Amino acid sequence: MRTYIMIAGMLLNQELWANPSDWNGNGMADSWEMLYPGVAASAPTADSDGDGRTNADESKAFTNPFDPAERLELSDMRWTGDRWRLQWKTEAGLNYQVLWSSDLQSWNTVGLPRPGTGGVVIAEIAPAALPVGADSPYWKVAVRLPDTDADGLGDAEEKLIGSDPLSSSSMRAASQGGDGAYWRDVMLGANPLGGAAGTASSGVPSELNASRFLAQASMGPIPEEIAAVRDLGYAGWLNAQFNQPVELLLPYIRFLEGRRASDVPNASQLPYLHGADYVFADNCTTPWMRNALWSPGQLRQRLTWALSQIFVVSTQDGNLFYRGEAVADFYDTLSRGAFGNFKDLLNSVTKHPAMGVYLSSIFNRKPNPEINQYPDENYAREIMQLFSIGLRKLNPDGSPVLDANGEEIPTYTHADIKEMARVFTGFRIQGQPWGILPVTGSGLSSPMASDETQHDTNPKRLPDGTILPAGQGVSKDVDDAVTWLFNHPNTAPFISERLIRFLVTSNPSRAYVKRVSDVFANNGQGIRGDMKAIVSAILLDPEARGLDYITNPNFGRMKEPVIRMTTVARMLKAGKTQSSSTDLSGFQFWWTAYLAGSSNPLHRDMEQHPLASPTVFNFFNARYQLPGEVASAGLYSPEMQMLNPVTATASINRWFSFLPAGYHSNPSQAGQPPRNDWAEMIAMSRAGNDEEFVDKINLLLGNTRVGPSTRNQMKSAIQWASAGSFDQHRAMNGIMIALPAPECVIQK
């Protein structure tokens, strides 16, 4: 018997079978390239593992191009006495056709194509299957890519991609090209320059990728912004955003302070808006929501929201609750500094009266040993632990530095805190004598002034031995300490990793952290702490823009409840026409209102509420690990500290009431909440293509990543009500299913 083994790759009846998708045009299958990072950049004719199969051929067989043991071949064949027995390893989603030849010239099929199983298959061929005289055949097996649902994606591809091989429109409406078009959109724009995944070329990002980018960089994607990203490219959009003006909270609070009962549309709201001669700080969430939803400076909105969860002050504090101006101006200080330098941010936060009140550095006095009084350690501790260097020494990639015993190394001791506490002595409110904390006035929105007589003028030793000399005033001591913290090697990885977690993913690779941390240390022009460069590095990193979110099952983060809310509100144009920045006729938005007969206020159901963290540790701990699968894997899921059986159901109930009634903080609240504008959704409903209707919701809430099962549920939900008469209900039903679905809750 003669035998012959030939590699796979010869396609019979080629017109019946799809070629693997190759949107990056490198001659190899896109979906297969996802599995093998690096292969996309190789030549298709290369044989990276030296197993005799080119990378292009391995891509056709969906075998590993970097493992010589994995290649398509007949691993065993023998004559058993009455038949031929052939054996080879298969991949699921491919078909395998056995062929024979007597002359190596003309090849004939024998038997039917066999579906791959992912395991070894055996074909037994009786002599009768071959013509008389063909007693010494050569054998080969050809691999073919079936496309059962004829959507342009082969079955093996769909298994890797996550679409349904048996449905042509499991991820995208058939009228819009179905699953094949979905995959094109995954590929186009999946590199930082906007080009296709696996290339270094620039291009126009697909809507899917633009939406994904905006889920990281804005308060929620909307069609106009998606168009802007596609028009400008990722970097171009960022640069345009850097030039958007700052929008503030303080003007609204000042405006309220000038009002009287007769000015307020609903006088019963006045007790909530006003105390006798001040404005409650919870009013800050009205301009917060107006800006978050409709400021054109969306990147600044998103970044400031993240910064406010690092530099935490809270209206839950008894003193700040009565001082709307201080809280508003603190947030505005973060907004103004978001695209500046981190050092200036840290400095202005340190000197802000809201922070002074929240972490009790205001009116902090030099030691008075005679009566056993020593400086308050609060701010000294938290500026180090939370705002700059963290508790343990870090490498530039964010991993802990370990000592000879494998132990982590603390960044400071309690003695260091006592020294640092002496720096932050002598702060008072500008324009006020020592000890006076007014409820209104410009002192609450000006940097804290100093009272040098209350300042500890002795030398102070910083943790590395640096001495702040005796006799420096408050301002110089604080500036020097902030500068020291800013330049500490920990600050770059510590802050970089926290920002990555807020914007992109809870578990960035060490290499990603290092790339961003390196930019923090030096923006390329010798400048440390350049926030524009840092944010660009985070959002334009290959890990943020590439296909890691598909290939790495641990990629992503739970959207904070606040982001979930702004995302759907932006999709539905909530309050867009009621959002002028400083008037009472616009919408109002409070999170904590308890009015007569109220049920839980919103922040209880969501466990989140802008500017109202329960503690300086924010709503969730950056190193929280959800018990169970997340903790067992040693991974972090910070935002999931807000996820539990209470919030899971309570937040779904909230969506049910928000959609028809607007974003009110409690069911009995008077006043105007931001209300949804359904016109566009109703038009979609009437257009009569429910699959496209699902796509519209999916693009904005799920970045076109809603999977086949949820997609089917959404489509059914839309069809529970009839088009033409219940169009708003059709939209609400689809959105009700999408909003709590994992694909829309988890940002990827």
Place this chain on the structure above:
Amino acid sequence: MNRRTFLRAANCSLIGTTSIFNTLMNLRLAGVAAAATAPAEDYKALVCLFFHGGNDSFNMLIPSTPGEYSIYQATRSNLALSLSGPGAALPIAPLNTGGRTFALHPSMPNLRSLFNSENAAFVANVGTLVQPTTKAQYVGGSARLPKNLYSHDDQIVQWQTAINQGQTNSSGWGGRMADLMLSGDATGKDFFGINLSGSSIFQVGRSVGSYPIAASGAPVLDNKNNTNPFFVRRNAALKSVMEQNYANLFDRVYARESKRSFDLEAQFNSAFTSATVNTAFPATDIASQLRAVARTIAGRSLLGRNRQTFFVLIGGFDLHAGLNAQHSALLGPVDGAIKAFWDAMVEHSLQDKVTLFTASDFARTLRSNGQGSDHAWGGNHFVIGGGVKGRRIYGNYPTALTLGGALDVGNTGLLLPGTSCDQYFAELALWFGVSPTDLPTVLPNIGNFYSTTSGSAPIGFLL
């Protein structure tokens, strides 16, 4: 032999391992449900009352013996409570302090009543420790210390996990008790640890999770039982979405938590609403949490657990400033809430089966920063229950609260604990039914402080 001693004896003699124990108890519970005249029910609950932010507990329990008080007064400066006049601290006379007298924060008259009626006790100067530690060892760096002392979030976790070697996240000691006690239980592992404070780790075990509820019970999906076809379909669709198997880890665990929320709510709420608690609770947040605990305990027979832990939390104790005024505004509501909770347990004749204990990040510096006090270490805690040998102060309340004194490791009145959290927790765990041999599973460092074969109590306030 009174009933309490009998139950203790039963715990020691009948029960070799916790899994057998639970099998027995589940059989027993089934019997209780079936028979009107059942034997005395074996049920126990531990309630952790957490003071979030670091309670200044050397102003909750102060020395009043004249010499000790004047040291206290000098050390605490403008933070010191007075012993006479308006706002004076409330004197108590413990039975076991050799004539030393003490006083409670003036906003806690009900705690004083419970103390005087021998249903409450204090454990003094408790804190996180790895091993017994002296000031010399602390200063010389020769003892292993808990990681990140004085840091809120680290110390909060360590109080709840009893693991203080730097693990970022693991399991709580309440959760590990649940793991042990439910290890042979095939009926499901829910409703052992009921949590009124979201995602706290105390009750999260390796295989058993906690069950967070709101003070009003478990949230119900709106229109869950509405038979209108729209709601029937909507609810089925939501359920289906949460039951899919998702490839992404976060998709998967989010869906799982949501499904769990849907699945457990009905059973929990049926228990929660089945029993009546007539005792009136004050209209404070902490009282509403303890009322929810009382309601859950009252409805326990429908939850199928004969051991339960509860976790309630009151925040706002990080009083670097405004200590004097704001401490009263926190301890006052606590005092009202624990009184109502005690009354509710008496109402149901469960006061011997339920022990409430306090926990906190840490205590605060004795030294004033002018406006308040800063982060410290060892602090004072109280326990309440019919099982408590009350009107006593356990542990070692320092005889002189001098700055720079024998226990002050910061020269700021930052006290080295005299009793470890492990000892404090071990006493509670043994009472709860953990066997001495299982104690190291619950409290990994306990062997550094207590011999589990000694036969004596770790502290003695319950056993």
